[in-house]
Amino acid sequence: MPAPNGPRRPGGAARCRRGDGGPRRRPARALAAEPAPVAVESIQQVANNIRAWLVGILVAVATLFLTVGGLRxxxxxxxxxxxxxAKLALRPAAIGWALALLAPLFVTIVGSWVA
Known part of the structure; x- marks a missing residue:
């Protein structure tokens, strides 16, 4: 017995009842919302954000150098x-990790100068 929408196609899709055999289409929906404005409450928050980005970038680069040095x-x-x-490639990795670990200390010192 054929399916209520007509015979099945090889890909498993049923025919459309419109009779043109084309695929069924749904109207497109807008899913993007308007971005919320970014508000900074204090200089300390800005310093913490900069520190977080700095640590992330330093850790990523240091890990890359560590991987390259280890493979070499x-x-x-x-x-x-x-x-x-290989040892010369491992040296910048150690320096990068040390800077990433000391970044919070640097931000604290600069924050005390500004405040």
Whole structure:
């Protein structure tokens, strides 16, 4: 027995009752809302936001350098020149992680100067 909307197509879609055989279409809906205005209540909040972004960027870059240095170290196969290049790539990773850990301290110091 055929389906109430007509025979099934190979893809499993039923025919439209309009008779033209085209796919059923629904009206488009607008899902985007108007963005809320961003309000900053204090300089301290701005400093905290900057610190959060700074720490995130520093951690991402330091992790990238750590990954590259680690892969170079693994691929060195004991070659002293390649091992030195790998160590040179690991040094900025350590510096980046140290700066990311000390960023809250820097923001606190600058915040005390401003306030």
């Amino acid at each position: 170290y693994l691929a060195a196969n004991g070659d002293p020149g390649e091992v030195e290049k």
